Amino acid sequence: MVDPSHTGKHIQYVTNFQDFVSAPFKGDINAICWTRTLRGDFSEIVKQVALTGNITEIGPEEICDLPLSEQGQLAREILLNDLKILNAHGASPIINVVKCYDRDDTYPFFPTDVYSFHVDRSPIPVDTILCTYYGAPSEILPNTQGQKKILIPEIRDRLRKLYQGADDDFESFLSEHFFDLHYQAMPDAHPISLGLGNMWRLAVDHPESLVPACIHRAPDEKGLHRLLMIC
Template identity: 65%
Template sequence: MMNLYHTKNQIQCVSNFQDLVSTPFHGEVNAICWTRKLTGDFSEIVKKIELNENIAALDPKELIELQLSEQGQLARDIILSDLKILKAHGASPTLNLIKCYDRDDSYPFFPTDVYSFHVDKSPIPTDTFLCTYHGDTSEILPNSQATQKVLVPKIRAELKKLYGASVDGFESFLTEYFFDLHYQAAPNAEPISLGLGHLCKLAIDHPESQVAPCLHRAPKEKAGQYRLLLIC
């Protein structure tokens, strides 16, 4: 797996939030990351919260009510600050504690869950922001190292069988069920870990985008290890 700091073509690193939100995507750059080495004990926050489902969205009030050590308080302050500046920017951030995501087994030959490399899509100009504070981190992939799955002959043939109708409407079918958003990594592909603590902005597919959308996926979580993820 490639290192964030050694990837110059796809990722541009910045040193503050203002540069993160104001720096435009350009050329091959479809990921911009505010690289940070965070202080504090984020694992303490994870251990303090009882998770009764696979994913829980944490309210800031819930964080504030936690009884934490000094290191836990430092971690909490960072999270609350990130939520605040993103909201002030106009985003709608969510803090998730994740045991695992639901797996998609509807189509064995074509899973459409977040463990598959995919792009985000919107009818209006916007970006995806994310930061992993604890646990395994999200991964991205250079667009040159993947193929849209709906263009892979064997997969496309299976999709046409699934559609089971005339050619008319097939492309709309692919879009309606989000098949067109998923990509197959090349055999020699080198995924890039976005790393712990870095707040990243990823390009998405929208009508005014000047760059290719960023291919990304969630990591397969290790048993017993939860992720603490900010995303919007």
């Protein structure tokens, strides 16, 4: 469950799928959480999947074919049902077993991988939906507790030195390399764990968005493979 002592005003909590998909982002609300306590042993599924790399996608047929105990079967039913209801809603969910994500060391002073606090961007109206069933969950950061990295003077100065083009195109350079999507947590920031089993909708930066995009990051896996649904 989500620790209520670390929740923010930008989160709306719901108790069913219909409210989850229909609750609007408005005002300060840019994250919707369907709080759930799930039954079953999701670690069984992780252990049974044959990994093909750092991120292994598993489809419904493969999930159905896994030899599982009774507790594993309960977990499987939840995964399949989540896929079913999200597909029926028009989303395109995928289930991944994540060993780790690629690290970005192109610019050591400014990594742009998913372990950095960032927002998602899309040219069309869309939300990010995710649920961690096993392993370390993702984190979100209240927008009031994060600062856009490109606005931090010392970082901006280093980016200008890196940039070789005309001044008028500097902002385009920042966008093209995704620098403008990343945030630095303030010293007194309190990141919020998304918890296990909860399904989340996060606001995305798109032309029709009425709220700031939700700042989030992937966790340190701490040696555990994650079982993650995302769309």
